[in-house]
Amino acid sequence: MVKTEILGTDATALTRAADLLRAGSLVAMPTETVYGLAGDAGSDAAVAAIYAAKGRPSFNPLIAHVADMEMAQRLADFPPEALALARAFWPGPLTLVLPLCAGAAVAPRVTAGLPTLAIRMPAHPAARALLREFGGPLAAPSANPSGRISPTEPAHVIDGLGGRIAAVIDGGPCDVGVESTILSVAPDGALRLLRPGGIGAEKILEHTGLTLPAPEAQAEKIEAPGQMLSHYAPRGQVRLNVTDPRPDEVLLAFGPSDSRYSLSQTGDLAEAAANLFRRLHEMDRDGIERIAVAPVPETGIGRAINDRLRRAAAPRD
Ligand code: TXA
């Protein structure tokens, strides 16, 4: 056990965080999507410690977070389509899976031995300042024990990983609330959606003219290797698309409702995404055993919400 320090977002605190990272320790940092568990992406020992702290299977690769395009292009090759996506959405909740550059300074464990690297430039000011101060890429999965609900507040990080990591930077609640959209871009520019997330497919088309093949049209169903069916699991059982909860169920509402737990009273999808993991953490804390979730529309960020809910509801072993 270590004592997990709670750091602020002022310059002194971020210098302390960068020093801890340089020493190979792990620091949870706020991003606009969820809190990330950051470690030096160039250090095999730091990256091994990330897998150990989360209890994450070693075949599930990590995202390298970067401060700027220069740092990104030292790590991966950017076909023109990837440059267009980066220009439109970075910094922001988009992760690109790209061919790893020869000699890129990332520990092999970051990619779990794959020839591709997932890269993201986060928008949260504290994450950006930390990356600049550290001066190199930070490997950062979501800062939760593997398979559990992702953290959108510092208290969630402490609940899951307190005593196992050196520090948490308290940047308040995350704005977006669901993880980044992950797209792979092949050397010939072909795109695949590996994980729905903070940026909807509609927006990608609107801003870049690039279209994503419909999931049915993908020859084989390729997913990010970490997209296990059961994930984001609260302790209670979860039933989806419920309009009439049973007497023994508690409703997680979407739209006007008198339930104690609501994703958005006004039926706003961005608000629902920001509240999703927070409400699931609350229902866990309150010991709710049966959670009935109201239907959420499958458009824009609603796809990411439904993806996370399906995994939260999936059978566990
Ligand atoms: O919003 C986010 O993306 C957050 C914040 C902290 O940045 N991070 C996050 O990391 O969600 P994580 O580790 O929970 O999810 C990363 C996903 C995993 O499903 C992993 O399998 C996939 O990215 N991934 C990483 N590298 C990959 C690669 N080379 N090819 C395909 N999938 C990859």
Ligand code: MG
């Ligand atoms: Mg995760």
